Amino acid sequence: MSTTVESMRIRHAFALALCAGLVTACSSGDGTDTSTTSAQPSSTSETAASSTNAPSAPSPFGSAMCGPGFLNALTERQKLAQLLTVGVTGTADALDVVKSEGIGGIFVGSWTDESMLANDEVAQVAEASAVPLMVTIDEEGGRVSRVDQLFGPDPSAREAARTMTTEQTYQMALERGRQLRSVGITVNFAPDVDVSSQSDDSVIGDRSFSDDPEVVTRYAEAYARGLREAGILPVLKHFPGHGSASGDSHTGAVTTPPLDQLQDSDLVPFRNLVDTEVGVMLGHLSVPGLTTDGLPASLSPQAVELLRKGTGYDAPPFTGPIFTDDLSGMKAITDRYDIADAVEQALKSGVTVALWLTTDDVPRVLDHLEEAVDKGRLPQSQVDSSVLTLARAKGAVTC
Numbered sequence: 001m002s003t004t005v006e007s008m009r010i011r012h013a014f015a016l017a018l019c020a021g022l023v024t025a026c027s028s029g030d031g032t033d034t035s036t037t038s039a040q041p042s043s044t045s046e047t048a049a050s051s052t053n054a055p056s057a058p059s060p061f062g063s064a065m066c067g068p069g070f071l072n073a074l075t076e077r078q079k080l081a082q083l084l085t086v087g088v089t090g091t092a093d094a095l096d097v098v099k100s101e102g103i104g105g106i107f108v109g110s111w112t113d114e115s116m117l118a119n120d121e122v123a124q125v126a127e128a129s130a131v132p133l134m135v136t137i138d139e140e141g142g143r144v145s146r147v148d149q150l151f152g153p154d155p156s157a158r159e160a161a162r163t164m165t166t167e168q169t170y171q172m173a174l175e176r177g178r179q180l181r182s183v184g185i186t187v188n189f190a191p192d193v194d195v196s197s198q199s200d201d202s203v204i205g206d207r208s209f210s211d212d213p214e215v216v217t218r219y220a221e222a223y224a225r226g227l228r229e230a231g232i233l234p235v236l237k238h239f240p241g242h243g244s245a246s247g248d249s250h251t252g253a254v255t256t257p258p259l260d261q262l263q264d265s266d267l268v269p270f271r272n273l274v275d276t277e278v279g280v281m282l283g284h285l286s287v288p289g290l291t292t293d294g295l296p297a298s299l300s301p302q303a304v305e306l307l308r309k310g311t312g313y314d315a316p317p318f319t320g321p322i323f324t325d326d327l328s329g330m331k332a333i334t335d336r337y338d339i340a341d342a343v344e345q346a347l348k349s350g351v352t353v354a355l356w357l358t359t360d361d362v363p364r365v366l367d368h369l370e371e372a373v374d375k376g377r378l379p380q381s382q383v384d385s386s387v388l389t390l391a392r393a394k395g396a397v398t399c
């Protein structure tokens with residue numbers, strides 16, 4: 001079956017499921033029909049799009065259909081593809097992986113051809129996807145920026161906290177979010193909520209707002225709020241906290257202080273912010289008292305459970321999407337795991353989205369995951385739950 005015919009088939013299935021969902025499924029428990037209101041775009045996304053002439057990339061806060069219809073419209077491989085976000089080199093690479101495998105998300109990195117954003121080419125990639133596409137980026141400001149050449153530089157988190165009020169930080173994030181939205185970005189892996197006193201040029205360093213968890217909370221809340229109001233899903237990182245860890249996960253294994261020592265510092269911003277319409281990224285961190293079997297937090301069922309339930313650090317339950325940090329370019333993972341094994345471990349631990357940096361291995365990873373489901377290593381119920389969590393974050397499912 002050609003990719004064009006397959007895309008048309010999926011779109012047709014979604015259309016049928018949407019019609020059925022709006023008529024029969026999208027109602028509240030008391031019998032009140034909610035289909036009319038759930039089909040409306042959110043006011044923040046609508047305002048951001050109109051104020052920036054944003055392309056018609058899918059909004060992470062829009063509305064589409066109910067869960068059963070969404071799942072029924074997907075094959076097993078398409079469900080698994082939804083749980084992958086991969087870095088792309090440019091528009092052609094993105095179009096190929098979206099059309100051939102129906103990938104759930106793409107990542108715009110420092111190696112991505114800048115013309116993809118500068119020439120407004122993301123919209124055609126999003127349009128090629130039968131399912132709303134997550135278009136993700138690392139845009140923290142300071143030394144972690146992918147659009148400073150396009151829109152100008154923003155200060156680092158630490159510099160913002162030193163020189164700006166929280167209101168100014170909110171306004172900065174709102175403006176940057178509108179700029180990102182205008183070129184088709186829907187998800188930003190920011191703000192960094194690590195609590196750190198490290199020197200500015202260390203692995204976290206000036207990416208941290210402060211070594212005071214309350215300061216981090218206030219500034220991160222303002223930054224995340226600005227992104228949300230621009231129609232961008234903010235993603236807090238790196239759970240359960242990289243700021244006091246030893247080492248750099250880009251170059252090898254990293255260990256944090258024990259979990260009980262993180263309670264009054266590293267975990268505070270997550271505790272305060274996980275119920276405010278965000279995603280969360282797990283770090284490649286070994287955490288004494290939490291992670292076991294040599295698995296870093298990004299692959300650990302215990303870390304996912306801590307975040308989901310919240311009871312282990314006095315936080316509300318977290319129902320949003322959970323992302324891994326990069327699984328293919330950081331030695332804390334690549335020294336020990338093949339990409340296919342790392343992705344399987346992340347997904348069966350309950351992570352929503354496995355993230356890595358190239359499209360090369362997508363077919364092999366999907367083959368591996370299909371086998372994992374077939375053999376019972378990756379439970380079908382976990383796959384379906386994660387697909388729906390992601391679909392809700394995209395606005396593709398609202399009931």
